[in-house]
Amino acid sequence: MTGSDPLPVETIELREVDLPLVRPFRTSFGEESVKRAILVRVAVAGGAEGWGECAAAEDPRYSEEWLDGAWAILRDFLGPALIKRPVGHPEEVGERVQWVRGHRMAKAALEAAVLDAWLRIRGETLASFLGGARDRVECGVSVGIASSVEALLEEVQGYLAKGYRRVKLKIEPGRDVDVVQHVRDALPDTPLSVDANAAYRLENLSVFQALDELGLVMIEQPLHHEDLADHAKLQGQLQTPICLDESIRSAHDAAVAIEMGACRIINIKPGRVGGVVEAKAVHDVALGAGVPVWIGGMLETGVGRAPNVALAALPGVTLPGDTSASDRYFKEDITEPFVIDAEGTMAVPTGPGIGVAPDSARLEVCTVRTETIAKV
Numbered sequence: 227m228t229g230s231d232p233l234p235v236e237t238i239e240l241r242e243v244d245l246p247l248v249r250p251f252r253t254s255f256g257e258e259s260v261k262r263a264i265l266v267r268v269a270v271a272g273g274a275e276g277w278g279e280c281a282a283a284e285d286p287r288y289s290e291e292w293l294d295g296a297w298a299i300l301r302d303f304l305g306p307a308l309i310k311r312p313v314g315h316p317e318e319v320g321e322r323v324q325w326v327r328g329h330r331m332a333k334a335a336l337e338a339a340v341l342d343a344w345l346r347i348r349g350e351t352l353a354s355f356l357g358g359a360r361d362r363v364e365c366g367v368s369v370g371i372a373s374s375v376e377a378l379l380e381e382v383q384g385y386l387a388k389g390y391r392r393v394k395l396k397i398e399p400g401r402d403v404d405v406v407q408h409v410r411d412a413l414p415d416t417p418l419s420v421d422a423n424a425a426y427r428l429e430n431l432s433v434f435q436a437l438d439e440l441g442l443v444m445i446e447q448p449l450h451h452e453d454l455a456d457h458a459k460l461q462g463q464l465q466t467p468i469c470l471d472e473s474i475r476s477a478h479d480a481a482v483a484i485e486m487g488a489c490r491i492i493n494i495k496p497g498r499v500g501g502v503v504e505a506k507a508v509h510d511v512a513l514g515a516g517v518p519v520w521i522g523g524m525l526e527t528g529v530g531r532a533p534n535v536a537l538a539a540l541p542g543v544t545l546p547g548d549t550s551a552s553d554r555y556f557k558e559d560i561t562e563p564f565v566i567d568a569e570g571t572m573a574v575p576t577g578p579g580i581g582v583a584p585d586s587a588r589l590e591v592c593t594v595r596t597e598t599i600a601k602v
C-alpha cells in the first residue's frame with residue numbers, strides 16, 4: 227500500500243488505561259487522582275497501525291462526554307461507521323461520523339488514530355500535515371486548586387524552577403481574588419492566568435473587576451459554557467482578555483464568539499472540537515481575525531499529548547499552552563516522555579504520524595479493559 231491508496235481499517239481496538247497522577251488535580255468541578263483514558267488503536271491491512279486518545283474524563287463535568295459513554299459510542303456507532311469501507315483521506319473520518327451528533331472527544335480519538343496510521347504510511351509528521359511552523363513549542367502549566375495558598379505557591383515555584391513560561395491557576399467561588407493576589411504579590415513578573423471552568427455568573431462582576439487589577443494574561447472560561455452573550459457583556463467591562471475554552475466546540479463557534487466580542491483569546495483542544503482537523507480550522511478562523519490562540523490540555527498521556535504538541539507548532543499559536551511535560555502528570559508515561567527544557571519549551575515530535583507510540587510493556591501494566599471492533 228502506498229500513501230495515496232485508501233486506508234482499509236481492519237480492526238479498531240479500544241483500550242482503557244489507568245495511570246495514577248503524581249498529585250491530585252482539583253478544578254471548580256471536581257478532583258481527579260487517576261487518569262483514566264480510552265486509547266483507540268486502528269490496525270490497517272498491510273500491518274500499519276495508528277493510535278489516538280479520547281479526552282473524555284470519568285464523569286461528564288467538563289463537558290457532556292464521559293469515559294464509559296465514549297467507549298459505547300466508539301464501539302456501537304463511530305467504530306462501525308469507520309470500518310465499513312476504506313477511508314480515502316483522513317478528513318473523511320469527520321465526514322463519515324458527522325451524522326452522530328456531538329461526541330466530539332470520541333470522534334477526535336478515532337480521527338487521531340486514523341491520521342496516525344495514514345501519516346506513518348506516508349512517512350509524514352502530524353505537525354507537517356497540519357502546517358506546523360516551528361520545531362519547539364512554549365510550555366505553560368495548569369495548577370489545580372490547592373489546600374492552602376502556601377501549598378499553592380510552593381507548587382507554582384516548583385514549576386517555575388523547571389522553566390514553565392506561564393502559570394494558570396484554577397479558581398472557584400470563594401477561592402479566587404485572595405489566592406491570586408497572594409501569588410501575584412509573590413511573583414510580580416510571572417505571566418499568570420486563571421481558569422474558572424464556567425463556575426461564575428455575570429452577577430459575580432466584582433470578582434472579575436478585582437482580578438482585572440492583577441495583570442493577568444487572561445481569564446479563562448469565567449461563565450456558563452453555553453452563554454456567549456454574557457461573556458461578551460463581561461468582556462466589555464474588563465481590560466483583561468477573556469479566553470474561551472468550554473464554549474468553543476467548532477470553528478463556527480469560534481467565528482461567532484469573536485464576532486460577538488465574547489473573547490479575545492481561544493484555548494484550542496482537539497477533543498473539545500472533534501479532532502485536529504477542526505482544531506486547525508479554529509486556529510485558522512482566529513488567525514484570520516487576529517485573535518491569539520494556545521493549545522489546552524486534558525491531562526493526556528503521551529498518546530493524546532502528541533497531537534496537542536503538533537497543533538502548538540501552528541503559526542497562530544502565540545501563547546504558551548497547557549502542554550506540560552509528562553512528569554507534571556505521571557511518574558511514568560505510556561509513551562516516551564515529553565520533556566521541557568530550561569527555557570520552557572518542548573520538542574515537536576519528529577517521527578511519522580503522531581510521532582510517539584505506547585510502550586507495549588507499559589501498556590500491559592496500565593490496561594484495565596480492551597474491546598475490539600472488527601469488520602463484519
Ligand code: SMG
Pocket residue numbers: 251253258283288367368421423471522523524525526548549550
Ligand atoms: O492537561 O495540563 C493539563 C490540564 C489543563 O487545566 C487544564 N485543563 O479547563 O483547561 C481546562 C482543564 C480541563 C481538564 S480538568 C480535568
Ligand code: MG
Pocket residue numbers: 421423446447471472493522
Ligand atoms: Mg479551561
